[in-house]
Amino acid sequence: MATSFFYSLRFRLIASVVTIEIVMLSLLVWNNITIIHTTHTDRLRDTASSMIQQIANTSGNYMVAVDYATLQDYLGNVMHYQELAYLVILDRDDAPVITLGLAPREARPVIDPHPDSVTDGVFDISSEILVAGQPMGTVLMGFSLSLMEEAIHKSRIRGISIAAAEILLTVVVTVLIGLGLTRRLGVLSNAAQEVGGGNYSVNIPVETADEVGRTATAFNRMVAEVSNRTLKLEEAETRTRQLLTENRQLAQTSLTAQEDERKHLARELHDELGQCITAIRADAKSIRSLSKECDARVDASASAILDVASRIYEVVHSMMQRLRPGVLYDLGLVEALKEEISAWQERNPDTKCIITVSGDLADLGERVNITVYRIVQECLTNITKYAHASRVTVDLSNTEDKLVLKTEDDGKGIDLSIMTDGLGIIGMRERVEALGGEFQLDTGPGKGVSIMVTIPLMNAGNDTIEYI
Numbered sequence: 001m002a003t004s005f006f007y008s009l010r011f012r013l014i015a016s017v018v019t020i021e022i023v024m025l026s027l028l029v030w031n032n033i034t035i036i037h038t039t040h041t042d043r044l045r046d047t048a049s050s051m052i053q054q055i056a057n058t059s060g061n062y063m064v065a066v067d068y069a070t071l072q073d074y075l076g077n078v079m080h081y082q083e084l085a086y087l088v089i090l091d092r093d094d095a096p097v098i099t100l101g102l103a104p105r106e107a108r109p110v111i112d113p114h115p116d117s118v119t120d121g122v123f124d125i126s127s128e129i130l131v132a133g134q135p136m137g138t139v140l141m142g143f144s145l146s147l148m149e150e151a152i153h154k155s156r157i158r159g160i161s162i163a164a165a166e167i168l169l170t171v172v173v174t175v176l177i178g179l180g181l182t183r184r185l186g187v188l189s190n191a192a193q194e195v196g197g198g199n200y201s202v203n204i205p206v207e208t209a210d211e212v213g214r215t216a217t218a219f220n221r222m223v224a225e226v227s228n229r230t231l232k233l234e235e236a237e238t239r240t241r242q243l244l245t246e247n248r249q250l251a252q253t254s255l256t257a258q259e260d261e262r263k264h265l266a267r268e269l270h271d272e273l274g275q276c277i278t279a280i281r282a283d284a285k286s287i288r289s290l291s292k293e294c295d296a297r298v299d300a301s302a303s304a305i306l307d308v309a310s311r312i313y314e315v316v317h318s319m320m321q322r323l324r325p326g327v328l329y330d331l332g333l334v335e336a337l338k339e340e341i342s343a344w345q346e347r348n349p350d351t352k353c354i355i356t357v358s359g360d361l362a363d364l365g366e367r368v369n370i371t372v373y374r375i376v377q378e379c380l381t382n383i384t385k386y387a388h389a390s391r392v393t394v395d396l397s398n399t400e401d402k403l404v405l406k407t408e409d410d411g412k413g414i415d416l417s418i419m420t421d422g423l424g425i426i427g428m429r430e431r432v433e434a435l436g437g438e439f440q441l442d443t444g445p446g447k448g449v450s451i452m453v454t455i456p457l458m459n460a461g462n463d464t465i466e467y468i
C-alpha cells in the first residue's frame with residue numbers, strides 16, 4: 001500500500017513540483033541575500049571613507065587653532081550617525097585627544113581593508129590629519145556592522161517567509177490539481193480494468209473538455225466499438241457452433257445412409273447374385289453328372305462353368321464382406337479387425353502388420369465400431385496402394401472414456417503440399433468428427449504415415465445401426 005503510494009502519479013507530481021520549488025526559491029533567497037550584503041558593504045565603505053575624509057579635514061583646522069572644545073562639539077554631532085561605534089582623534093604623538101563612543105579595545109586597532117573582512121563586528125578605519133601637507137594627528141573611526149547584519153537578517157527572514165508561503169501555496173495548488181487529475185485518471189484506470197474483465201457496460205462521465213475529458217470520450221467510443229464487435233463475434237461463434245453441430249449431424253446422416261446403402265447392396269448381392277450363382281453351380285453340377293457317361297466335352301464345359309461360378313461366388317462373397325462386415329456384428333470389433341488384418345496380411349506378405357489392443361473394447365456401440373473398422377480398412381488399403389512399407393502397426397486402446405486408434409507405417413509418407421482428389425483421408429476425418437472426436441495426421445516425405453484418432457465414449461455410439 002505504502003509502496004504503491006510512493007509510485008502513484010499523485011505523489012510523484014507533488015514531490016517533483018515541491019522539490020523544484022524548494023531548489024529554485026533557495027537559489028532566489030541566496031541571490032537576494034548576496035545582493036543585499038554586497039550593497040550594504042559597498043555603501044558602508046563609501047560612507048565611511050567619505051566621512052573620515054571630511055572629519056580629517058575639519059579636525060585639522062580645529063587642531064591648528066587648538067580649539068578642541070569646538071572640535072568636540074562638532075564630532076559629538078557626527079556621533080549621532082547610527083552606525084558609528086567610536087571616533088578617536090590622536091595627536092601627532094598618537095595620544096588620544098578626543099574619544100567618543102565605545103573606545104576601541106586597542107589604542108590603535110588593526111585597520112580593516114573592507115567591511116567584508118571584519119571579524120569583530122566593528123569596521124575600523126583611520127585617516128591621517130594633514131594641514132598644508134603637515135601631519136597633525138590621526139582620526140580613528142569604527143562603524144558597527146550590527147545594523148547591516150540586522151538588515152540582512154530581516155531580509156533573509158522575509159525571503160524565507162515568502163519562499164515558505166510560496167511553497168505552501170504551490171503544494172496546496174499542486175495537491176488540488178493532482179487530486180483532481182489523479183481522481184479522473186483513477187476513474188479511467190478502473191474503467192479499463194472493468195473492460196479488461198469483460199464488462200462492456202462501463203461509461204466514463206466526461207466532466208470537462210480537457211485532455212482527460214477527450215481521453216474519456218475516446219475510451220467510451222472504443223468500449224462501445226469493442227462491445228459491438230464482441231457481440232458480433234459471439235453471434236458468429238454461436239452460429240459457427242450451430243453450423244458445426246449441423247455439419248456433424250449431416251455427416252453422420254450421410255455416413256449412416258452410406259452404411260445402409262452398403263448393407264442394401266450386400267443384401268442384393270447375397271439374395272440376387274448369390275442365389276443365381278448357387279443355382280448356376282447346382283445346374284452345372286447336375287449337367288456334369290448327367291453328361292458324364294454321354295459326352296466328355298459337355299462334362300468339361302460343365303466343370304468350367306462350375307469353376308467360373310465358384311470364382312464369381314468368392315468375389316461376390318468378398319465384396320459382401322467388405323460391404324457388410326458381418327463379422328463385426330457377430331464377433332465384435334477386435335475379432336473383426338484381426339480377421340481384416342490377417343486377410344490383408346495374406347494379400348501383402350512383404351509387409352509385417354501388428355495389431356495391439358488394450359482396455360475394454362467390448363461394448364463401444366455399433367457407430368464407434370463401424371467407424372474404427374472403416375478407418376483401419378482405409379488405412380490398410382492406402383498402405384497397399386501407396387506406402388511400400390515394411391512394417392505397419394495398429395494400436396487400439398480404451399483409456400479414461402476415450403477410444404484411441406493409432407495406425408503407423410514406415411513407408412514413403414505423404415507430401416502434403418501436393419493436392420489429391422482422393423476421399424479416403426477426408427472420409428476418415430469426417431467419420432471421426434461426426435462422433436465429436438479428433439483426427440490427427442502426421443506425415444512427410446520419407447517419414448511414413450501416422451494417423452491418430454481419439455473418440456470420446458460418453459455418448460458416442462449409443463445408437464444402433466441395423467445389420468442384415
Ligand SMILES: Nc1ncnc2c1ncn2[C@@H]1O[C@H](COP(=O)(O)OP(=O)(O)OP(=O)(O)O)[C@@H](O)[C@H]1O
Nearest residue numbers: 382383386387411413414420422423424425426449
Ligand atoms: N499410407 C500412405 N503412404 C503413402 N501415401 C499415402 C498413404 N495414404 C495416403 N497416401 C497419399 O495420400 C493421398 C490421399 O489418400 P486418400 O486415401 O485420401 O485418397 P486415395 O487413396 O488416393 O483415393 P480414395 O481413398 O478416395 O480411393 C493418396 O493419393 C496418396 O498419395
Ligand SMILES: [Mg+2]
Nearest residue numbers: 382422424425
Ligand atoms: Mg484411399
